[in-house]
Amino acid sequence: MSMFGDNCPLVLTPRQLSDLDPTKVSVLDASWHMPNSPRKAREEFLKRHIPSAQYLDLDEVASPHELGLKHMMPSPEAFAKACEGYGISPESHVVLYDAHGVFSSPRALFMFRAFGHNRSSILDGGLPNWEAHGCSTEEGEAKQVTRSSYPVPNLDQDVIRSYEQIVNNCALDPSKEETAEVVLDARPNGRFTGKDPEPRPGLSSGHIPHSLSLPFSTFLQSRTYTPTGKGAPITFTEMASSSTLHESLEGAVGKELADQIRAGKRSVTASCGSGMTAGVIWLALKIMGVEKVGLYDESWTGYAARDSSKIEKSA
Template sequence: MAEDSPFTVDGDWLQQRLEQPGLSIVDASWYLPAQKRDGAAEYKAAHIPGAVFLDQDAISDKDSPLPHTLPDPLEFAQFVGPLGISADDTIVVYDGPGLFSAPRAWWMFRVMGVFQTYILDGGFDRWKAEGRPVTSEPTKVAPNVFHADFDAERVVDLAEMRRIVDTGQSQIADARSAGRFSGTEPEPRAGMRSGHMPGAKNIPVSSLAENGALLPKARLRKLFEDAGIDLSKPVVTSCGSGVTAAAITLALETLGHTDNRLYDGSWAEWGALSDTPVVTGKE
């Protein structure tokens, strides 16, 4: 496993186990329009041997108008089972840069009961830079039956998020960029207000990693403290659409903070409504 985190593995660890039975490798790359990258196209061009592609736009609740809404356990199982993934597998997920969308897949598998799920340090970009094996050949998979053990308590819906904002019963950590959080930059989705929920603290996803790898524990702890997050109290994580919020979840869990939940609708839901309170500025 990678140094200093129980939830990441390094390239050496993964390369030594590429053909190991019971190992599922998942390319979970997803990007914002401004990043000008296409996860599916990049996967087709080159991926880690044996990896399957998890489309984060497709693996969502089909009845929800929001992007990336967590599907129910049956839908999730019907999506990942045909990819050859079993709940008994050791699962390694990765994205291009290393710590952007991969934590969302890590979180989804864990909330569905698969705790032996890990993230590849440095992502596929580092894997390639280190000269490790890649292929453009489609991965041959044998469909599997995935048995989900869903923990609904780890997910916050809109009604509960309203109560949390009203009462301050939990801290809120927002993974969006400083400009989007403060309201000085527009949201990438049309018709959405800029700013943040009252009481929220900003921990941009980009601040959690260095060279594609999660920061060491001491630096993560200082990052949360500097942002005004008390690690002895509950935290709800949020972001634009529920993807990068999971990177904060990963950081919290790495520090041993387990009293955390993810607001799945995130700003795509909150910012689009007319009756939800929104504030601007750094605080």
């Protein structure tokens, strides 16, 4: 069991991770890159990763989808099988990180928490922050681990939104009807308005009716460090300060609606391009103490791919 017991923090610093008992912690590299990126997460893992880390491919640990969408939430059986392969038991403290800093690791954390594995955290700033703190890395394949036993868990259905739920909800105006969920879109604003194209060819940009734009980057801050004798400076992201998180939420939805969300009077659905960076919104709201927050698993890729979907664009 982790030194934190059942109350593992959502976010750990490199110092906190390095202080944990390595025999009781499972570290997973959950790096993922956009489909138009030349970067290859698994290849980068082989070049350097946190000692004893294993690579978590969120596209492989996923359920098949009727539209062929990637990294959808796995079935309880698939999740349990993956945990067993990583040597993770229900008592393990799972620490997730990515190579960007904070990008895909929150989505991985959402997955673990949705299956009730609350002994889980992300590493703030990911691999770059780990290195910036002078912590060591290793290369090559992940070390072999002893398979564990992981009972098939229950998925918390209250934190996943389906296409049908989104369609029903977007008929309601959250500024006028208190029963409407507030849908926050994590994509860059240009894609939300329809000004900029989607990275997936043939997919229209725009947004779900009555959704609100809240780019995931507004919940992050950038830092730069220069590796000792190893070349150019490296810029990475980490979670922004608590005050910035609250300011960003208010800037997107207004203070009145933000107060209702924080007080638990309104529920939130996080969405993005494919369900990945929506995890950053989910994590930020959880850090703020918001309980009623779910994630639209398909996100914009699933929504816009359907001919029946209503798509709005704005200047």
